[in-house]
Amino acid sequence: MRTSTEALVKALLRNPLSIKSRSQAQQLHAQVLKFQASSLCNLSLLLSIYSHINLLHDSLRLFNTIHFPPALAWKSVIRCYTSHGLPHQSLGSFIGMLASGLYPDHNVFPSVLKSCALLMDLNLGESLHGYIIRVGLDFDLYTGNALMNMYSKLRFLEESGRQRLGAGEVFDEMTERTRSVRTVSVLVGNEGRKVSDMEAFNYDVSCRSREFEAQVLEIDYKPRNQYRELEACNLGQQIKDISHSKSEDSVRKIFEMMPEKDLVSWNTIIAGNARNGLYEETLRMIREMGGANLKPDSFTLSSVLPLIAENVDISRGKEIHGCSIRQGLDADIYVASSLIDMYAKCTRVADSCRVFTLLTERDGISWNSIIAGCVQNGLFDEGLRFFRQMLMAKIKPKSYSFSSIMPACAHLTTLHLGKQLHGYITRNGFDENIFIASSLVDMYAKCGNIRTAKQIFDRMRLRDMVSWTAMIMGCALHGQAPDAIELFEQMETEGIKPNHVAFMAVLTACSHGGLVDEAWKYFNSMTRDFGIAPGVEHYAAVSDLLGRAGRLEEAYDFICGMHIGPTGSIWATLLSACRVHKNIDMAEKVANRILEVDPNNTGAYILLANIYSAARRWKEAAKWRASMRRIGIRKTPACSWIEVKNKVYAFMAGDESHPCYEKIREAMEVLVELMEKEGYVPDTSEVHHDVEEEQKKYLVCSHSERLAIVFGIINTPAGMTIRVTKNLRVCTDCHTATKFISKIVGREIVVRDNSRFHHFKNGTCSCGDYW
């Protein structure tokens, strides 16, 4: 009896792979002790079993009982530290092993090299490479693979100053993994209110009509993935250039000198090339791999797909998808999540969903891929729906989940949702994560809470360009141009180079603040000092500013001098400036330009008709309205919405079918009377001329934002700020009217329109004359 059990124990010890769970390992451990078989050799074998199933604490406990650990014991602990993301401890043990006089052999270097990669320490990696050559292990298959992996992960450190940021990212990642969950009772920006748990996260999308959802997306916003396509085109040349640089050399050299190569070697070099953006080279290697009689597996495919996504190359992506189907890997959890991401980055969300549906097993990453995919393409409600489904599937949201979903709250301006998520983020200690913090800054700014946005930004330990840009854009959105400029300068002093988005942010700030000289300064410096060619958006910001400042001729010449063909929408901003400054001659000139490049530009027709009406040139106005009808273009209906008690209420202009319409109308009548006493005169100049005067007044009073504001006054406690969002620009009359309303009801009113926030308080507006 006893001998047979002993034999079994021995057999198990010799076959560590057969043990898969902690209890099995502990049973074996107990039996070893029971039979007093705890020889040095057996204990080391046990240790290697513990480390194999990644039990760090058990491994260490056992390790500490051994007085003179043999090499196997050391190597097990080193391996375990590395796979727990503890490179310092791993390398410390490696040094301990050498110090105790043991000789390193072929199966310790893979873990040690991986630790170098985790530490982002290229110097150490190179020293180790030298050491490996001296002990004659540089032709070992596993060591060679690990060397290639280390170099491909650290090569970029040579090339630029990205080292600091990279180290920061690694640090974030590490702290996140090792940090225990902590509870924080005071919630930043949550006004001390206790936030319900994520389990209670319940977002009611049904209270909004389909029409409203369509409207929300019309707010001046281009889904992020549409930029990716543009950027990928512009980056094409650079990518080719990099692939001829020396960065691939050492990895390639190791690969070519390896006497024996396996699938892992191929996958490692392919993944390495992919990580370093060597597009053509990576694709070439996959073909070459086929020549060596190796078929791409899930590792190969899942490391190539992100590169294809980055290049927005849908045809290559489909090829790979086809390949994964042929290999039976299209439902592999790794391949599928990169497929979802690839399709989303190519703006093919429907295909992403199809891949997602086929998945039988879903982890946090596959959920996040589909959530991020929706959000990046502007499908915010779908993103939120998937997020809730993920919670219901009992998948705990991680840092990635929050940074993916937060933009949805930001763009929908649903502050209650964002706050709820923020509460969860704080309680789980995620708020140090740079992605999350930046998305929170953006969310609070977009939801009108610029103070909280600043608080969070100020508390960030590490800031990258995205964080700065989010904050600068936030200031721009709130008309705080001087703050935005100060931040931009500060960013440069901290050695962070602005990109075209950062310039966009600072130019927007200048434009909203009417700072013409500053705008010129930044516009010129962008190309001169940073080599960034201005895009349409930059031109638009400057010409918009010139137009608003009344420098119409200057703006006209500026647009004519653009190095890329001006779009209809750029001309349209100038046209609206012509309206504000009542310059009909220029308006006609500009209108002709618009119709040349974009004959179906809705905005131009409407603006022109309005300009003629305002000048009482009814005939021309009617002519333009008629041609609008003839072509069949219709004005985008204005729509405003307000959040009251965690519910969103939407209003269309003059929508009498709204359930609250009567109450609003009654309140409005009282209000208008008070306003007129204070000196309010409705500006009806842009309303159709054949409408009665009384009717005109009624029309301007039924503008969507006014309905929403009055609804807010009726339905929220006195003293509370009223926050309204509108899909289009606030019109002149509403701007004036809201000033009066804020004074009469003694409340702060914040209106967000398609480009900015207007803070109305006590009869004034934060944006003054520039809006």
Next chain:
DNA sequence: ATAGGGTTAG
């Protein structure tokens, strides 16, 4: 003993 997927600003 080695290799792989998802995140923030426009």
